[in-house]
Amino acid sequence: MSFAAHETTAAALAWLFLLLDRHQPVRRRLDAEIDRELGNRLPTPADLPRLPSTEAVVKETLRLYPPLWYLERTVDLPTELAGYPLRPGTRVAVSPFVIHRDPRFYDRPMEFLPDHWWPWSPWSSPQQPTPGATNCARLPAHAPRSAHAPSCSHAD
Numbered sequence: 538m539s540f541a542a543h544e545t546t547a548a549a550l551a552w553l554f555l556l557l558d559r560h561q562p563v564r565r566r567l568d569a570e571i572d573r574e575l576g577n578r579l580p581t582p583a584d585l586p587r588l589p590s591t592e593a594v595v596k597e598t599l600r601l602y603p604p605l606w607y608l609e610r611t612v613d614l615p616t617e618l619a620g621y622p623l624r625p626g627t628r629v630a631v632s633p634f635v636i637h638r639d640p641r642f643y644d645r646p647m648e649f650l651p652d653h654w655w656p657w658s659p660w661s662s663p664q665q666p667t668p669g670a671t672n673c674a675r676l677p678a679h680a681p682r683s684a685h686a687p688s689c690s691h692a693d
C-alpha cells in the first residue's frame with residue numbers, strides 16, 4: 538500500500554509543479570492564496586475550506602494527469618453494464634485519463650484550467666457557459682463558490 542500511495546502522490550505532485558511552472562498566472566494566484574491564508578505556517582485540514590484555488594489546482598492536475606490512468610476489474614457474477622451483458626471472468630477496463638479529457642464532460646478538456654472547478658466558471662461542468670465573462674484573476678480568491686459570482690474566462 539505504501540508503495541502505491543507514494544507513487545501516485547509523487548506523480549501527482551510532479552505534474553502539479555510542472556503545470557504551475559508552465560502557467561505562471563495560475564501560480565501567482567496560488568501563491569497569493571497561500572501567502573494570505575497561511576503566511577509562513579504549515580497547513581492543517583482546517584485550512585482547506587479557505588484554499589479554494591489550491592483545491593482547484595490539485596483537482597485540475599489530477600483531471601489532466603490522473604496517476605492511475607487505467608483501472609481494471611474482473612466480473613464475478615453475470616451482470617450488465619450500459620446495455621452490454623458481462624459474463625463472469627470478463628475483464629472490464631476504465632481509463633480516468635480518457636474520461637477526464639472527454640469534451641462531453643469538460644469544455645476545453647485538453648487545457649489546464651483550474652477554473653473548471655469553480656461553479657461560476659464557463660469551463661465548469663456541466664457545459665453551461667454563462668455570458669458576461671470576467672477575468673477570474675480579478676475575483677477575490679476567497680469569494681464563496683456558491684455565490685452568484687460572475688463567470689470567468691481564463692486567459693492562461
Ligand code: HEM
Nearest residue numbers: 538539541542543545546547549550599603604605608609
Ligand atoms: C494523488 C494521490 C493518490 C491517487 C491519485 C490515488 C488513487 C487511487 C485509486 C484510483 C485507487 C483505486 C484503484 C483501484 O481500485 O483499482 C486507489 C486505491 C487505494 N489507495 Fe490511493 N491514491 C492516492 C494516494 C493514496 C495515499 C496517500 C494512500 C495511503 C496513505 C492511498 C491508499 C490507497 C488504498 C489503501 C487503496 C485501496 C483501497 C481499496 O481498494 O480498498 N492512496 N488510490
